[in-house]
Amino acid sequence: MLLSIFRWPPIPSWMRNMRAVSAISATILLSIFPHQESRFLIPCVPLLLSCFRLNKSRLLLATWMIFNAVLGFLMGVYHQGGVVPTQLAIPSIVSNAMISPETPLPETSKVTATVFWWKTYSPPLWLLGDNNTTARPLDIDTRDLMGISGPEMIQELDKAVPQCHANPSRNTDPSTVFIVAPNSATFLDQYTTTTTTDSSKSQRDLDLLKLWSYPKHLSLDDLDFESDGIFSTLRRVIGRRGLSVWSVRRSGCP
Secondary structure, eight states: OHHHHTTSTTSOGGGSSHHHHHHHHHHHHHHHSSSOOGGGGTTHHHHHHTTSOOOOOHHHHHHHHHHHHHHHHIIIIIBTTTHHHHHHHHHHHHHHHHOBTTBOOOTTOOEEEEEEEOSSOOOOGGGGTTOTTSSSOEEEEEEEOTTOOHHHHHHHHHHHSOOOOSSGGGGGSOOOEEEEEETTOGGGGGGBTTSOOHHHHTTOSEEEEEEEEESSOBOGGGOOHHHHOHHHHHHHHHHTOOEEEEEEEETTOO
16 A cells, blocks of 8 residues: 555655655654654665665765764764773772772672763663672662753762761761763763862762763763854863763761
């Protein structure tokens, strides 16, 4: 039935083939469901382009090659490129942050930590392995916060971070909560210990201390041309590229 419709005389000849039918029908089906992203339509582009007879041109060929090379490098190396390397490094980062000469632990004690991931792809949990390569056994609880807003993310951190101890000496214990997020997420600037003033520190509940960073990471989800403009957005996303791991502590503990 569907194929017979595309054989009608009013239908252009380039639409009377399976490639056009596949692309158009897929677009129609995806359009039925709400909240679909435009990138889901990318597979339809080569199908539609193959329906046209393009004139042979060196300029067109060069443009096509450069475009694919740039996009291949961008999407294959930098876009969310820090997720896997960071996940592989998480056991050693957590172990080094929680085990120090100032806070010795028994050899048989297990180190328990919670690692939040925000504004990234879902981290592959299997890359954590059994954590036998670290000095002590690790129990890492990974929580994916992809898609939630900054204030909601802070609420999740606030629930996980322990309250200040009545005994001031206990407040020097290593942090058990960590967050992984792109450097281009400017929302975190107000909580980092290196970019805020004393007055702003007194008004916040949490402190973030950067422990580790992987530079080959771009978070294209942070592109906001409408609010920040083209050049400001590119300057922020590219200039502040990288994926970092912060330890999270309660602010104001004596």
